[in-house]
Amino acid sequence: MIRTTPFHERTNALNQTGLWEHWSNHLAAQRYQLSEKFEYFAIRNSAGLFDSSPLYKYRISGPDAERFLAGVMIRDIRTCSPGHAQYTAWCDDRGFVVEDGVVLRHGPEEFLLTAAEPNLAYLEGLTGRLDVGIEEVSDDWAVLAIQGPRARALLATLTPDIAGLPYFGLTATTIARVPVTVSRTGYTGDLGYEIWVPAGDALAVWDAVWATSRGQGVIPIGLTALYMARIEAGLVLLDVDFHSSRFAWTDADRTTPIELGLGWMVRNLDADDRAFIGRDAIARELREKTSRWRLTGLVVDWRDYDRVYGAAGLIPPKDHTPVHDEYYVYDDKLNQLGYATSQMYSPMLQRHIALARVPLDRAAPGSRVKLELAVSHRYEYIDAEVVRLPLFNPERRTA
Amino acid sequence: MPKTTARPQPRPTRPAKSGKAATKDDRTYDAIVIGGGHNGLTNGAYLAKSGLRTLILERRHLVGGAAITEELRPGFWFTTFSYALSLLRPDIIHELELTKHGFMPILMPTTFCPKEDGDYLLLGQDHGANLKEIARHSPRDADAYEAFNHDVGKVCQAIKPLLDMVPPDIFSDDPDELVALAGLGSHFRGLEKKVLHDAVRLLTGSAADFLDDYFESDILKGYLASSAIIGTKVGPYSQGSGLVLLYHILGEHDGDFGAWAFHKGGNGGFTQVLARAAEAFGAEIRLESSVERVVTTNGRATGVALADGTEFHAPVIVSALDPRRTFLELVEPR
Numbered sequence: 001m002i003r004t005t006p007f008h009e010r011t012n013a014l015n016q017t018g019l020w021e022h023w024s025n026h027l028a029a030q031r032y033q034l035s036e037k038f039e040y041f042a043i044r045n046s047a048g049l050f051d052s053s054p055l056y057k058y059r060i061s062g063p064d065a066e067r068f069l070a071g072v073m074i075r076d077i078r079t080c081s082p083g084h085a086q087y088t089a090w091c092d093d094r095g096f097v098v099e100d101g102v103v104l105r106h107g108p109e110e111f112l113l114t115a116a117e118p119n120l121a122y123l124e125g126l127t128g129r130l131d132v133g134i135e136e137v138s139d140d141w142a143v144l145a146i147q148g149p150r151a152r153a154l155l156a157t158l159t160p161d162i163a164g165l166p167y168f169g170l171t172a173t174t175i176a177r178v179p180v181t182v183s184r185t186g187y188t189g190d191l192g193y194e195i196w197v198p199a200g201d202a203l204a205v206w207d208a209v210w211a212t213s214r215g216q217g218v219i220p221i222g223l224t225a226l227y228m229a230r231i232e233a234g235l236v237l238l239d240v241d242f243h244s245s246r247f248a249w250t251d252a253d254r255t256t257p258i259e260l261g262l263g264w265m266v267r268n269l270d271a272d273d274r275a276f277i278g279r280d281a282i283a284r285e286l287r288e289k290t291s292r293w294r295l296t297g298l299v300v301d302w303r304d305y306d307r308v309y310g311a312a313g314l315i316p317p318k319d320h321t322p323v324h325d326e327y328y329v330y331d332d333k334l335n336q337l338g339y340a341t342s343q344m345y346s347p348m349l350q351r352h353i354a355l356a357r358v359p360l361d362r363a364a365p366g367s368r369v370k371l372e373l374a375v376s377h378r379y380e381y382i383d384a385e386v387v388r389l390p391l392f393n394p395e396r397r398t399a
Numbered sequence: 400m401p402k403t404t405a406r407p408q409p410r411p412t413r414p415a416k417s418g419k420a421a422t423k424d425d426r427t428y429d430a431i432v433i434g435g436g437h438n439g440l441t442n443g444a445y446l447a448k449s450g451l452r453t454l455i456l457e458r459r460h461l462v463g464g465a466a467i468t469e470e471l472r473p474g475f476w477f478t479t480f481s482y483a484l485s486l487l488r489p490d491i492i493h494e495l496e497l498t499k500h501g502f503m504p505i506l507m508p509t510t511f512c513p514k515e516d517g518d519y520l521l522l523g524q525d526h527g528a529n530l531k532e533i534a535r536h537s538p539r540d541a542d543a544y545e546a547f548n549h550d551v552g553k554v555c556q557a558i559k560p561l562l563d564m565v566p567p568d569i570f571s572d573d574p575d576e577l578v579a580l581a582g583l584g585s586h587f588r589g590l591e592k593k594v595l596h597d598a599v600r601l602l603t604g605s606a607a608d609f610l611d612d613y614f615e616s617d618i619l620k621g622y623l624a625s626s627a628i629i630g631t632k633v634g635p636y637s638q639g640s641g642l643v644l645l646y647h648i649l650g651e652h653d654g655d656f657g658a659w660a661f662h663k664g665g666n667g668g669f670t671q672v673l674a675r676a677a678e679a680f681g682a683e684i685r686l687e688s689s690v691e692r693v694v695t696t697n698g699r700a701t702g703v704a705l706a707d708g709t710e711f712h713a714p715v716i717v718s719a720l721d722p723r724r725t726f727l728e729l730v731e732p733r
Contacts, residue, residue, distance in 0.1 A: 035524035038508060045503055045663065302489055315556055318654030347504070347653055350492045392498070 005053035006142035006202030031222035039225035046217030047148030064130035095281025096245035096254040142202035147192030176208035189233020227322040234389030294363035300352035301383035312376035430715040436464020439719030447682035468667025478665030485650030503663035537616035
């Protein structure tokens with residue numbers, strides 16, 4: 001039986017479309033308005049409210065919790081002091097990514113890990129003799145994300161504590177007399193926060209956030225608008241831009257963190273004395289430069305795009321709907337180089353953009369490739385340029 | 400040091416001139432643009448981007464020309480003249496990196512047309528809902544609306560490439576011009592007869608005449624005809640209103656014909672974005688600098704003189720003013 005999130009009573013009343021997607025067996029609004037484009041612009045121009053509650057959440061605690069996470073996660077959790085969060089990933093022994101997620105460090109021995117898919121058995125299987133407890137708390141917490149340039153000013157009217165919160169900082173505070181955690185995290189690549197609320201108090205917190213944001217252009221946003229924002233931000237999505245190495249059938253469907261553009265997580269390996277899972281393979285990949293490809297941004301040459309559609313007698317479509325599907329990338333002689341995994345027309349950038357896997361010798365910004373698109377029932381090869389991720393990265397995101 | 404201004408600082412190789420006595424060298428540029436409206440700013444930004452030391456001169460205390468938003472009453476900002484964002488060529492957004500400088504279109508969610516009897520026509524973002532709303536006034540107008548959009552879309556498709564073209568000189572014997580002219584001829588010959596016929600009707604006839612062929616409900620015709628008379632002194636039955644209608648439908652945003660957006664902060668907000676882009680590329684913008692005349696040497700424009708007598712010199716002088724003022728007020732007849 002499909003379930004609803006703790007905010008459902010409010011989100012259901014606001015959803016004018018009746019469109020819901022299924023996310024980890026919960027109803028998640030696809031969009032609230034007839035056009036998701038307004039929700040997308042709310043993220044970039046005012047703020048959007050997103051119900052992230054269906055995320056999997058694990059409480060990891062105990063005297064050895066830090067040692068456990070230091071051995072499992074590829075980023076060094078020891079550099080994340082209490083009151084901070086870390087976007088991280090975990091790998092298998094061969095250095096392939098299992099999943100990515102955010103670790104919130106509430107205290108020296110108290111952590112919360114988010115994940116897109118169930119990981120309890122996997123994590124428990126790695127505890128060995130460490131004194132660490134792992135508890136699934138997915139249903140205990142409702143998560144409300146407020147994302148966009150006005151997020152800070154609006155939240156600060158409810159809890160002034162967050163005004164100085166740094167990027168990926170977190171703080172325990174109260175909203176509407178409910179004890180909550182506010183973290184400066186999100187999945188939009190914009191200034192934004194996530195409010196972690198005990199599930200039973202979700203509506204009181206929603207109502208307070210809703211009341212304070214009236215007249216500010218703040219609206220609830222659905223999954224489609226979120227996906228638009230995350231593609232611009234170059235944030236990868238499980239089962240779209242990569243697959244869990246645990247469940248992939250072949251190595252072609254596995255990816256290393258370096259290939260996935262997460263190499264920055266293991267940048268200081270020489271100064272890092274941890275023996276984390278996948279370390280040897282990652283070190284070898286870095287040393288021997290054996291990455292098979294790199295995830296990068298693509299920007300489609302709009303003139304070539306217009307030319308190809310015009311020649312086919314069509315008006316060039318500029319569809320902002322995020323497409324989570326493979327589109328093949330070629331060189332000038334139509335040899336396949338790689339493939340795009342997500343693409344859309346970005347209304348902010350006014351260009352067609354994609355996240356794509358290209359070989360290392362093509363990964364430098366400015367490299368020219370061709371993207372295969374079906375135009376008028378045949379494949380056409382349209383000029384595109386490799387660009388650095390993120391494609392959209394406003395200063396306010398980290399300022 | 401904290402930034403005191405939201406504007407990016409000019410590149411260090413092109414320091415701002417204000418605050419110290421200008422030497423002759425300080426008053427010599429590679430290019431001077433007269434007028435800081437949206438055309439002058441765009442032109443100046445491109446000149447600066449191409450590496451020319453560029454000066455943009457604006458008469459008023461703010462840039463924007465006819466695309467300005469001013470605080471006319473404390474706390475209330477007005478977009479005085481040009482108010483909508485459309486027909487902005489994507490090349491300009493890309494090449495001048497306007498997104499980086501604050502480009503922020505704001506879309507219109509709905510169009511509301513009240514009737515005298517208290518009823519209304521409300522069109523929004525959902526195509527299916529719009530057809531049902533139109534059918535409430537006339538069931539046959541619902542699919543007629545589809546046919547109208549399709550037919551006019553075909554005309555837009557035919558006309559739009561011409562917007563980005565420099566019109567060929569039909570009196571020239573330059574082979575390049577003749578090739579361009581031949582290309583234009585084959586473009587029109589390649590069009591379907593109906594598209595050409597519709598194009599001629601819209602370019603020469605009245606909007607009401609065209610709309611009457613499709614629709615029976617006055618409220619829908621009234622809504623569509625409003626685009627045919629905005630900014631003009633003609634009525635929907637006047638000749639020429641068809642062209643105004645077509646021009647408004649040609650207005651495109653994100654690939655949708657007939658879609659018009661606004662800009663954050665009004666159209667003045669948009670020209671501020673253009674100004675930031677121009678300055679980031681190194682252009683210098685001088686406000687309250689009314690150009691009195693173009694300085695000529697041996698029949699060539701070599702500089703400009705301001706009302707206060709200051710002269711600036713450059714081998715390239717661009718006027719972003721209208722031709723009447725440019726040719727009758729700024730330059731002497733040869």
